[in-house]
Amino acid sequence: MQIDKIKNDLSRRFRLNSDFVQKELEIGETTFEIFFFNTLVNYETAIEQINYDILRGHKDSYVSRLDFSQEVSSSDQISHEILQGKLILTSKDGVFLFDSLKKTNISRAVSAPESENPLQSAYDAFTEDIDVNMGLIRKKMNSENLTIETRTLGKNTMKKIAIIYVKEVAPAEVIDSIRGKLEENKERDVTTVRNLVRSLGHPRLAITPTYISSELPGEMIQNLLNGRVVILMDQFSFAFAFPAIITDLWSTTLDVNYPYLFQVFLRTVRAIAALLAVTLPGLYVVLNSVNPELLRIQLAITVAKSREGVPYPSLIEMLLVMLLLEMIIEATIRLPKNIGPTITMIGGILLGQAIVQAKLVSNLLIIILVASAIANFALVGYMNTTGIRMYKYIVMLISSFFGIWGLEVAMIWIVLYLSSLKTSGFPYMSFSVKGNMRDE
Template identity: 30%
Template sequence: MSGQLHKQGVTLEWIRGQLSGFGDLEDKIMAVPSGEVSLLYIKSVTDGQTISRNVVAPFYEMGDPAAYYSYIADYPGSEEVTEGTRALDLLLSGYACIGQAGRLCFFDALKAEVSGVKETITESISQGPSDALGESLAVNLNLIRRRYQSSSLKMEFTIIGNVSKTKVAILYDESRVNHNVLAELKEKLDSLKLDVLQAAGELEKYISSDKLRIFPKTIVTERPDRVVFNLAEGKVAVMLDTTGYAIVLPSIFNDFFTAMDDKIHLPFVGRFLKLLRILGVAMTLWLPALYIAFTSYNPEIVRVQIALLIGGSRATVPYPSFVEVILMMIMMEFLTEASLRLPRAIGPTATTVGGLILGQAATAAGLIGNIMIILVSVVAISNFLIPLNMMSFSIRVLKYFFVVAAAVLGLVGVVICLVGFTMYLCSQRSFGQPYFKLFFLDTLGTTLRKKSGGE
């Protein structure tokens, strides 16, 4: 917070200066022939009907600013304040400020959005808050403000779309944000020439600098607690009206494997769960490719018993292992897409029954080996360990590159593809930030800095 906090004699001008950059700040002057009063409040956390009914209407009915101020000061829940920190805390927590003749009184007008707030669907959590962002920008800003009551949280608004006129809010903590990232984002938003903008994922595609990227470089989330956590980390959030998702940037590779449960569990447990997700990604990428390599090119690497087991399961399969893997992977993609597109009442049942029947019939007919069924099931389950769908979809596509490389060059192709994959990640940037910065490197760097500072 800039400036000195007033212990006494806090003024409206000082409050306005502290709240500069608040796009949802309402600053009005209510005047009658006998005088005027000032009214300040933050729209996203205050109830407009309460303000209109209990603050604005009584002023014009009474017509006397001094008597009106006494009425507000005596109202249950109101509080006269002379200290700067207290004044800002009340405004950020849903109070309206009424100023008259140098005196300030704060009126409780908190708006708590309860009805209309739904539970999360795409990002489930075992502990913690379960509310999700909605399609109303005002409701979403209320959910964020209630969790992040800081005067350094700024909101800026803009309009995108010549036809849709979509209202877009940019949220950031002024004391923590990287201003280079913020400037780059504003430049990209100002340069957009669109007719219709309806979804956060659509905007994410336009603001990305790399149009041919494989991995997402911004997080699209429906969780307000994830947005608040990232704002506290110095990141920027972009929220759209009419959509229940927010964009968080910049985002690195490690962020997509972090679930909000990790912040609630014990540190060791959280790290272990994240390690499981990374292991699941490795299995999703490598298992089909390694199956092809060990079956068709390099069977001498595995134990003899395993090689004989694989050979026995494929004794009746009439085509190469590459065709077997591709066939089963595409069949699994069909089932996954069907589970997403079918109505929720029948989707899980239809895909589960379909998968069981197809798998059993294929193995009984000798078209697919038993080990291949196990492998595809493990790959499908491992892919669902990723908390954010955007990265999960990218991994689903990327595993086909490894399969093709294994089919052409065997184990050498898998190694080449892995090296190329790592080099690609190391070369990427998300709004200027290294994309492949790993979480344990941050911890190591912090430890080294502390030791060097102590010495």
């Protein structure tokens, strides 16, 4: 009677799905009723394997009796297995699970990275299949201390995730914080990265990213060795490392592939780039409109001449061109690759030259803006560059009202704000996760 209830419940749950299959099948001397999605299961190959194993008497090698001692939990478990691409067989003896061969055209194979450019590193990238991604990490890090915990989150849309860390390297407080938050929010649907971050208890309105994302297995291996916890999500081709710290602005884990002096030089350049990206727009407004006396007289005259004929204050001038640059950046990212370079040329060359000749902005502003944009994109990670793009507006607006003192106060506020942040129970202003900066 229990089995009949399970079969009726499966039929009721999936009756509106045209790709859901429920049919009877004779295997040997036993009649089974099978349930599966034909869009997820390679049915012909699965049935051939089942018949082959049964005829050879190896039934236990491919099926396992599911625990359905409780009606509700058993139905939920079986429904979850079906949605994961498994084939369910029911008979008078019980309910059996067959881990069928999935459709080969659903998940793409391991390929080269699309959004990141690894230097002196392997050219493989994560795919949408979480099992393949876990295999990539396990293959690159052959260690018994590597721990992989899997669990399922969500109520309406169940999502499989994997928590990966290295025992005795990752801080216990970070592991406990992630485990506790995921257990607390296990029924929250996780369909996006933002859902995952919210499930981990991270602030909703944070300007600074609280995680590191990458599609490179090699980078995630280094993050694991540096004491971070990596989370994989099924059907996501990126991995997410926690916690994020301040040094992630200018350092990447792949820097360890370079000689030590090269590594120090590159990270120094990126740290200077972070400072310039935040301060240059605000400094331009300060030296033009609020505190021009800070410049030497010859330089002040040159700056004033560059704005000759511009009909509005330097703040409006800067905001106009910065917003135009933001639109060009977003258009370049969203458009197809064969159109993106054309938009960049039109926006960067033709429009930039025309707007200067029309006396709408000054030549010096274009120089400052280009320098700030280059410095911004010298940083590590798209999320970090987006955060810096937001910080520079805050600095520029405060500087336009209070001059050089406003610029200093804005920078102090940013430092204090970053000092107050904690990600997964770990201070954001830390310079190392495991306590050894030289290895990170």
